[in-house]
Amino acid sequence: MTNDKVLQVRNLSKVYGKGCSKCFELTGPEHNTNICPHCGSVVAAHDISFDLYKGEILGIMGESGSGKSTAVKNLFFDEIPSSGQAIFFDEGKQYDLFNLNAQQKRHLRNHRFGMVYQNPHLGLNFNVSAGGNIAERLLMSQLSNYQEIRERAIELLHRTEVLTERMDEMPKNFSGGMQQRVQIAKALATNPTLLFLDEVTTGLDLSVQAAILDLIMEIQRESETAMIAVTHDLGVIRLLAGRTIVMKYGRIIESGLTDQILEDPQDAYTQRLVASAL
């Protein structure tokens, strides 16, 4: 593993609502809530800091409402953080993610980031074919040769084990697992430096889950893509992530090497989570 940092997140906070001076003091795991009792704002994430290195998969684990998806949405520009800093390192350049203009954000989103959502409707355009979905991302990155686009789409679908004969079919004709594969192919189209995986296997059959995870690991081995995998599933964390962050009520309550988190969890909450799963 080369020690090249891809992402450095410091003190990321996201508050929904007007917020008040007591929001952070009165929310979090020790208060068992992320809703500020004083002003009613929701502290979806607070004081999130972590580093991500090239080729590594970081797991962010927590229940719904823990803030794990919020963290990713902010980094992928789906939401605007309330405060904090995130530096993205790519090809010798540094990007201060939360201080970019719209066009710079779009550029990173389309070229250097990839996102695979739990719900394929968020990641795929259901009005165009599977191949068209991949073409869209390639066209965003200024590829303008039809034949090249076709070839690259075939290559990506082949890589993610989607029958290439079906590339001109609409995503709605595909099974859930197949839709995820198309989503992954689309996300990988531009060889992104950073890939976000938001509950990618949730809701799929177990055998399909295993195959998708397998695919993701293969991709990780082959490429240097750094990934952030958000999940509530310990099995996914165990298989994919080298390091894991555990979140609850918008805060990081524990982070460490994944095997350490699973075998020697320090926090009472993590212990309960691990005990209930094993």
Add this chain to the structure above:
Amino acid sequence: MFNQTFSADTQFRKASAEYNFGFLDEYAKKEVRRSVLKAIAIPGYQVPYSSREMPMGRGFGTGGLQLTLSLIGKKDTLKVIDQGSDDSVNAVNLRSFIEMTCPGIDTTTKVSEATLIQSRHRIPERELREDQILVLQVPYPDALVVVEPSEDKRKIMHGEADYSRLLVKLYEDIVKFNEITISHRYPTRINGHYVIDPSPIPRWDVPKLNNSKSLILLGAGREKKIYAVPPYTLAEPLEFDDIPFRVESFNDSTGKRRTCWRCGCDHSFLDEFIDAQTGDKRYQCSDSDYCDEQIKSQVNNQELEG
């Protein structure tokens, strides 16, 4: 009301005297002109304007009409065409309305004589000059409307020149039909940034937008947008490197170029119609002025030769 003996002509004059020159009040015209200046300054950008009520239904060319009425002066010579013809109902009505509300202007059917040309669905075959302005009537100004229903999002996409989803549309066309099937309103990138809907002109006319000597203004009355292709500005239809944009082919099944049955022209946009008597397909220049001109020059040539 009192005098029942007014001739049609005096009624006409009377009516026109009651309107401000150009029907619109001066403030409305100024607003349109300001929007036009902005549209020229930002080639291809859709400038919103207030779009006044006109005494005709929206969708009948009110956007083009407001542009014409705001720009026309007494020294102008106007030509109004609808699908290439000066004689179709829409063209005739618009022309007489402008004549009525703009006393003193000249009208013509000849492109070469016109200083201002308002057109629906066609750009004249004869190349326009620097001293001419072409006004196109536009039903749907936003090329992105086919891929994005939200205007908010479309504005952001335009701002960022994000047209990948339009290109996907072309991609899907090629996948399904082996060619780009868009026949009208072909999305065209202006000055390297904004993609416009050039109004329902055929593909044949799209290359005329590029590097045009005349100013081309586009007005959408219902959608309240004005945009422009300024003179000598790049206008590129969206395409793939390996599947370039193509204009309509008028070749028959043997590969021979069809000609106009009237003037014999072999290089103009042709309309197809069925001869009522024989039931045969016939082809004729869509641009009637151009067709007449061709016939005339042939007659002249024959006279010269004879």
Add this chain to the structure above:
Amino acid sequence: MNIQPILEVEDFSKTFILHEQGKSLPSSQSVFLKAFPGRLTALIGPTGAGKSTVLKGIYRTYLPTSGRIMFTTGQGQILDLALADEHKILELRQEEIGFVTQFLHTLPRQSTEDVVAMPLIKEGVPHDIALEKARDILGKLNLPERLWAVSPATFSGGEKQRVNLARGLLAQPRLLLLDEPTASLDAKTTDRVIELIQNLKETGTAMIAIFHDMDLVKKLADDVVKLEPPVGTEHFFNSNTNEVA
């Protein structure tokens, strides 16, 4: 002895805090040990002496409660594994520290030979050469050839253990931790393992091992460290306060 230790564990202790049950559970207490290049240190002691805990503590699967775990890297840097940055630990696990356990987590689609070859491939060894070496060592460990192309997910304990050993030994780490590497192996294969471990020693690998069989300790250990179960066992506390010792 003038060779420098590659690893020095000083006063290592591990107590598990079980919040749910409201108790603390001492597992290892005041452990001192060293590992030297080319030598094997065997951990011995009764059940409950925390032998595996020490290995997991060195590997950072467990966070030590106290003590220092000083490791000298290939580049001569000395760092405390108990405190080192997680990325540093991952890097060391990839390049310098191996761990052979009785357990194996793999994905259903990865073949056994790929699992074994993976550390070499990650180091940059060409795929075919890495595979060749993987097959060679799998053969030495008597894993039937028909299993090489199959995923080890469905293997028996003994077969999985051979895969683990093959991978751990092939990687030739600078420090190899072995937790009962022969527990479910037959005598013939165990002899092969002994041979392979001896070979590995000659390449300079330092090893810390737990053997279920004293005979193996006699055959392989250069140094022996005896561990005792921690004095004072479970300690109950009020879990509601979440206070940790």
